[in-house]
Amino acid sequence: MREFSKAFLWGAAASAPQTEGHSLENGKSASTWDEWFKLAPEKFNEQQGPSDTSNVYEEYSKDIQRMKELGMNSYRTSIAWTRLLPDGRTVNPEGTAFYKAYFSELKANGVEPIINLFHFDLPWWLMEKGGWEIRESVEAFAFYAKTAFELFGDTVKYWTTFNEPLVHIECGYLYGFHYPAIVDFKKAVQVGYHTLMAHVRAVEEFRKLQIENGQIGIILNISPAYPKSQSSEDLKAKELADLFNTNSFLDPAVHGEIPEKLITVLKEHELTPVTETQDKELIRQNTVDFIGLNYYQPRRVQAPTTVHFPAEMPSDFYIPYDMPGKRINPYRGWEIYPEALYDVAVMMKEQYRNIPWYVSENGMGVAEEERFMDEQGMIQDDYRIEFMKEHLRELHRGIAEGSNCFGYHTWTFVDCWSWLNGYRNRYGFYRVDLDNHFERSLKKSGLWYKELIEKNGFLD
Ligand code: BG6
Secondary structure, three states, rough: OOOOOOOEEEEEOOOOOHOOOOOOOOOOEHHHHHHHHHHHHOOOOOOOOOOOOOOOOHHHHHHHHHHHHHHHOOOEEEHHHHOOOOOOOOOHHHHHHHHHHHHHHHOOOOEEEEEEEEEOOOOOOHHHHHHHHHHHHHHHHHHHHHHHHHHHOOOOOOOEEEEOHHHHHHHOOOOOOOOOOOOOOOHHHHHHHHHHHHHHHHHHHHHOOOOOOOEEEEEEEEEEEEEOOHHHHHHHHHHHHHHHHHHHHHHHHHHOOOOHHHHHHHHHOOOOOOOOHHHHHHHHHHHOEEEHHHEEEEEEEEEEOOOOOOOOOHHOOEEEOOOOOOEEEEEEEEEEEHHHHHHHHHHHHHHHOOOOOEEEEEEEEEHHHHHHHHHOOOOOOOHHHHHHHHHHHHHHHHHHHHEEEEEEEOOOEEOOOOHHHHHOOOOOEEEEEEEEEEEEEEHHHHHHHHHHHHHEEOOO
């Protein structure tokens, strides 16, 4: 039996833009997703946009009962900045009432809300001014964060500032996947820097309010780098991949410092962002209470064959290595490598002062899951159960060695809309009926999760 600690958090994660619906209604203003969908619907799988979600705006009460039924003791979702403060300054009463009711009901049903402030959804009014490229975004975010803490801090005790900040940086400014789909390394670094400062300022606002028992963290996507070989070139590629993708946010969040090495590399390549004099001190003073890590896949890397100087893209530092024989989730194209979760647990213990952390996302996206539906209408997603088991086994090993992990959340509870992928890949314990997004049905993995929570572990 692999048992977890008594207070271990079991739950699932989602986000406001991917679940709420009513994307341009009830006082909400447009985010980059709403506008991008208007501008280029063909980019979105089956032209499903941000209004086509799982209707949590109406369904949250019933969904909370479903969470309770599975025994979940925690749930992470986010606030939509554009719903709470449609113009960035004025509180939307309808949005406030919705979130108040939603969070209180989670709490009343024994499901601890972990509330995140930003999940890729920048307000359009801010984007039009330059978004994260401009310093104004830092103070705009700090104001939004402060407003949210003041409004909901009596109910919500666990807060996080950003979900996967690397995503809006690299998808928006390096690889063309998200709006504004610019390819510009220098801008990407500036966007990253402002995001970090926005996080830090939000933590500062949080500390000022002294919310009773309140804790604040950040959620980072973690794909630990593994080198192709032990050659010095490949090892350097691994080091740089971790520097840009892992240490860049983890170091300031936990240790209060941007890694010196990163500062040097950026300088060498003329990528240094514009900063302000007080920033260093602000970063130093505003570290977090806990970390959330989203783990899906490792990052296999090797040394680049041709490089530009100064660097034009991260591929001037490291390139992907397509390792023969790796296990793959064919629907998502992601490698399955549970062992990395053990490595992450050890890294948190040894390199990040064993700060409390939790697995804030882990899961398996599978397309056309209706194929696996049995006669009773239940999706037999044994592959997902196996995936979770394998990852929990490795996590458990890390915890047994002293890593301070306090919970495990899957992505996700109810199948949800996922950006450009729409509903292509399903991740939920509950299936959403694509012909009627109000309809949900439990999958086999949901039953397995319920049993896991009941036993606080699993037989191995
Ligand atoms: C995570 C994000 O990285 O991956 C979620 O936080 C996203 O927002 C999830 O939905 C799954 O991504 P996808 O593209 O496979 O649906």
